[in-house]
Amino acid sequence: MGIKPYLITKSLTPENQETPINFIKGDIVNYKLFYRRNHFSYPNFLTSFYFLPIEGLVRFPKVFSLQEIRVLPSKTVKVILECAGNKRELFNPKVFGEQWGKGAISQGKWKGTPLSALLQYTGLLETAKEIVFEGYDFGERTDTNQQYHFSRSLPLEIALHPDTIIAYEYNDQPIPFKHGYPLRLIVPGWYAMASVKWIKKITVIDHEFTGPFQAIDYVYYPNRDSDIGKIPVTTINLNSTIQKPLNLQVLNTGNHTIEGIAWTGRGKVLKVEISLDGGRTWEAAKIFLSTENYSWVRWIYEWQVTEKGEYMIISKAIDSEGRMQPNEPIWNRKGYGYNAIDKIEVKVE
Template identity: 70%
Template structure:
């Protein structure tokens, strides 16, 4: 077949499990700041929920002065905002922990980003009125299933402290990249929580409940908790803010290159401030070179693209390292913070290449 007529090869999601469906974004092949929904990573604890959109209503109740039930039409009539934001699974890169940990063996692709549009959660909470003493806002999804560790059926539910729930950019989203949210990503409504790992961004919202205590559901009190010790729960603390991190997208790990000029490129992101610096090392971390940060128009919630032009004349094997630092001064560590559920991996990234 004539090369010019061959179809363009497209990347696909990398499957980690089918039931429930968990698939990675092919992040090494992404060359854009907006991930199409078909390549957006998928993270599920249970099977996809079943409900009728034609009968969809959103209740807001609990410690509020006026419980309300909103129709989709009413929600769409509130002033909206659009935010470009990274969503990263807290288990992203879990497979790189040593010693190995149980759980979905994510590599580098449990992360995606795009434009989410919706109404600020605070707008809806102001409509219902927060009672004095309200502490947390519980967002419950329609997805549910049995947890074998507890021998009981649960819906997926998480809470936010009042301060985070009232953040102006915490939104109840109904669009992704200008279109209704795809069903597999939370249609018709999904909570979007900037700067926190994506377990907080509850999909398929069923109801919102304000409480005057601390939420103790299993996806908050058992899962999504950092446990620093293998055998005990001492010193445990909740998973919240995204760690500063970076990923090398090019060259690929174990690539064979020729001598000459090569572009090293990737992305960096953080849950505090913005990325202020990305450094590259070709000699195992002895010396560090400053990468170029690509012009960015984001509001601080999106990843930062970066690149470095590497001229190599000597044949041999090289380990390329990338290290990001954010504007609060947090650098990527040499070693990750080991925790027994494998959350928040953010050690300096590396790929190995051979130059012939």
């Protein structure tokens, strides 16, 4: 049996661990290697008595059992979940927060019932504006010294999208407890803070939700010392990661395959370019386009190197809306949404 990769530990309380993204092959990440992002300790509740209430500005408040949800029409979507803080350690100047490398991202198949199908049973009042999802996970925030459940809202447009699902399976198995069992919201195309785990209740409201994980965290603050210009974190940015070779690896002269992934929360990745001279010139990588709407694409570039020395390898993705990865990230003081061109260095000897 070959040696297998492990999660990369960032913190233990709460548990935050990265996917070993350099060693992930294919499009499906086994749940054992799916990154773990928590704000609090894991919740404690009895799943045998689990019910999901939908309340607030609905015509018919209803409490769904797991059995009721599982017999409703289902949908399976292959979705990237990327922590908004993925690659935070690469920001310069440095920012405070969990110092994620390149592995706070994973992908797999989620099966569940579209939220819109559940809401057909409850209806929505005309005054409805947002839908709030509260998780069972809770704890004290250091900035307020108060306890909160992890809660987030979605605007109706996103919440009612047919691919926004209340998921109960991951890769054809019940969702593992550490990833949200028994029910997890899946919001394709948005950073993963939107995909609330261990859903406790769903509430429809007529105003902008101002919980701390919406109004304080997961907000881009472009200024170090003020909140001027702040905007919410929503859609995943266009991005790419070089998986092979490893950063600072020593190689022999000869033929080498450079490979990686590229992804975006809006549109499609159409092209990945590689530079081997610090960004002066670029060549197209071979890209394996996906028929899925929300999955990453894989790419490879065959590199024949005859001269010894140190090389910088750079990857840059380009999408269907004409966007390309920037040379530098948009700095923000909480370190969200890093998506600058990816760089590694290797030595050939």
